[in-house]
Every structure is written in C-alpha cells, then in structure tokens.
Amino acid sequence: MPHTLDPELRRALAARIRYYNEMGIYDFYRRPPSVQAAEVATPVAVEEQEVVISANAVSTNQPESREEMSPRKTAAAPTPVAIEENIFGTSAPKPEQNVNDPVKALKIIRNDLGNCTRCDLHKGRKNIVFGVGDSKAELMFVGEGPGADEDETGEPFVGRAGQLLNNMIKAMGIEREQVYIANIVKCRPPSNRTPEREECDTCSPFLMRQIAVVKPKVIVALGATAAKTLLAMNSSMIQLRGRFYDFKPASVQSNDPSWDGCKLAVTYHPAFLLRDPRQKSEAWKDLQMVMKELGLKPPAKSAQ
Numbered sequence: 267m268p269h270t271l272d273p274e275l276r277r278a279l280a281a282r283i284r285y286y287n288e289m290g291i292y293d294f295y296r297r298p299p300s301v302q303a304a305e306v307a308t309p310v311a312v313e314e315q316e317v318v319i320s321a322n323a324v325s326t327n328q329p330e331s332r333e334e335m336s337p338r339k340t341a342a343a344p345t346p347v348a349i350e351e352n353i354f355g356t357s358a359p360k361p362e363q364n365v366n367d368p369v370k371a372l373k374i375i376r377n378d379l380g381n382c383t384r385c386d387l388h389k390g391r392k393n394i395v396f397g398v399g400d401s402k403a404e405l406m407f408v409g410e411g412p413g414a415d416e417d418e419t420g421e422p423f424v425g426r427a428g429q430l431l432n433n434m435i436k437a438m439g440i441e442r443e444q445v446y447i448a449n450i451v452k453c454r455p456p457s458n459r460t461p462e463r464e465e466c467d468t469c470s471p472f473l474m475r476q477i478a479v480v481k482p483k484v485i486v487a488l489g490a491t492a493a494k495t496l497l498a499m500n501s502s503m504i505q506l507r508g509r510f511y512d513f514k515p516a517s518v519q520s521n522d523p524s525w526d527g528c529k530l531a532v533t534y535h536p537a538f539l540l541r542d543p544r545q546k547s548e549a550w551k552d553l554q555m556v557m558k559e560l561g562l563k564p565p566a567k568s569a570q
C-alpha cells in the first residue's frame with residue numbers, strides 16, 4: 267500500500283531522488299527509526315509522475331533472498347539509499363512562525379542565518395546578501411546568487427543585471443521598493459560560477475522561510491538555477507517558461523493559515539538578457555503574464 271506523503275515533503279523528496287538518479291542510484295528504502303536498515307527493504311512509494319524508482323538499474327546473477335520474495339521479482343541495485351524519516355526537518359517549527367510583523371520575522375531569519383558557514387560559499391564572500399524589498403510584497407523575484415557588486419554592497423541585483431531588473435520592474439508599472447528580491451544562495455560563488463546543487467540545497471531553506479513570511483502572490487524565478495531549485499524540476503528554460511506553477515515553500519509553514527502558497531513563473535535572468543538582448547521580448551511576454559495575474563498595467567511610455 268503506497269504511503270501518502272505531504273505535498274511539501276513529496277516535493278523535497280522528489281528533488282532528492284532526482285539528485286540520486288543523476289548519480290546513477292535508483293533504489294531507495296525507508297529505514298524505520300527502531301529497525302536497522304539491513305533488516306528492512308520497504309520501497310518508498312512516490313506518486314510524482316516524473317520520479318521513477320526502479321529496481322532494475324543493475325542486474326545481479328544472485329539476487330538476495332529478500333528480492334526473490336518481493337512481488338516485483340527484480341534485482342536490486344548494489345547500494346540502496348536509506349532515507350531518514352526526518353531528513354527534511356518538516357516537523358521543526360521555525361522561530362518566526364509566531365511573529366505577525368513580517369519585518370521582525372525576516373530579522374529573526376537573518377539572525378538565524380548569522381555569520382553563516384553552512385556551505386563553502388562563505389569562504390570567498392564579503393557580505394551575505396540576504397534579500398531586500400517590501401516584506402509584504404505581492405511580487406517576489408528570486409535570482410541565482412550574488413555577483414561582485416552585490417557581494418560588495420550586501421544587496422541583491424545592484425550591478426548591471428540589477429539595473430536591467432529595475433527597468434523590467436518599472437516596465438511592469440511598479441517600483442523596485444514594491445517587490446521583494448532575493449537569491450537562491452546568499453553568498454557569491456567564486457568567479458560567479460553557477461552554485462552547486464549542494465550549495466543551493468543548503469542555502470535555499472532560508473529563502474523558503476523568507477517566502478513564507480512575505481507571502482507573495484507571484485514569484486518570478488530568474489533563470490534556470492532559481493527555477494530548478496524552487497520547482498525541484500530539472501527541465502530546460504524553454505520547457506519551464508510560459509506557464510504558472512503552484513508553489514508553496516518546502517518544509518515551512520507560513521504564520522498565516524489563509525496563505526496557501528502562490529503562483530510561480532519562470533523567465534530569463536537579467537544577466538542572460540544582457541548577453542543575449544534578443545531574448546528580451548520573450549522575457550517581456552513572461553512579465554506580461556505576471557502583470558495580468560496581478561492586475562498591473564505598464565506605464566504608457568514603457569509599453570512595448
């Protein structure tokens with residue numbers, strides 16, 4: 267009988283499973299707290315369509331007796347991965363959850379982050395770039411990570427890409443101060459490289475908490491790293507753009523029970539648009555979709 271998983275846990279579990287799949291690991295077993303992993307081999311049932319848990323990645327001539335007794339009658343991969351029940355920490359309440367003032371709640375998260383050394387990105391940073399903007403914003407932009415200018419100032423999107431983002435926001439008929447802006451990772455990756463998956467996984471729980479505090483109506487993921495991390499999907503930008511996704515931060519409860527997540531759209535990162543301005547018209551289509559959702563009208567002079 268399949269286990270019924272909480273949607274947030276399922277999203278996080280799906281992301282972790284894809285990560286293992288990409289490493290060539292396809293078999294997963296749940297380890298009950300009171301039983302040694304060697305004594306059990308209960309396949310984890312995941313109903314998400316894109317995740318396939320297969321037991322036939324590696325065939326062996328002499329399967330263990332447990333597999334022979336299994337209804338699937340298939341051979342197991344040599345190294346099953348035991349997934350702990352509490353690996354995603356879904357049950358731990360966050361300290362900001364009982365705080366109604368979003369400014370104070372964000373400060374609590376920032377204090378919790380502290381002088382963070384949770385991943386290697388702390389080694390080269392000058393400043394942690396936490397996030398900026400209206401703590402009650404209806405619209406939130408999430409980028410990939412800080413660049414040199416952001417590292418210097420501690421504020422996201424202040425360099426050339428930031429100027430373009432400001433123009434994009436203005437073209438939507440609003441000001442930068444009316445939105446909330448953050449990144450998947452809060453420290454600058456060396457030489458502006460793409461953050462590693464492990465770094466994204468380590469840092470993004472703080473972003474999830476920020477989202478749960480701000481409670482936007484729409485999130486715009488800027489670029490593939492932001493989109494793939496937030497959606498736990500490994501698709502191309504062409505596949506990801508052009509539609510809304512239902513989004514709820516993984517493993518975090520909002521302090522507002524009436525907030526049941528938001529919509530998420532994907533568009534190109536402004537830094538990419540600086541390199542390939544021909545894609546600006548495509549990005550504008552994405553933003554128009556968001557504007558329609560939020561009832562925004564472009565200022566007359568900025569309309570394209």
Ligand code: SF4
Pocket residue numbers: 379382383384385386387388394451452453465468469
């Ligand atoms: Fe901590 Fe995030 Fe910086 Fe890594 S990127 S050190 S997790 S704040």
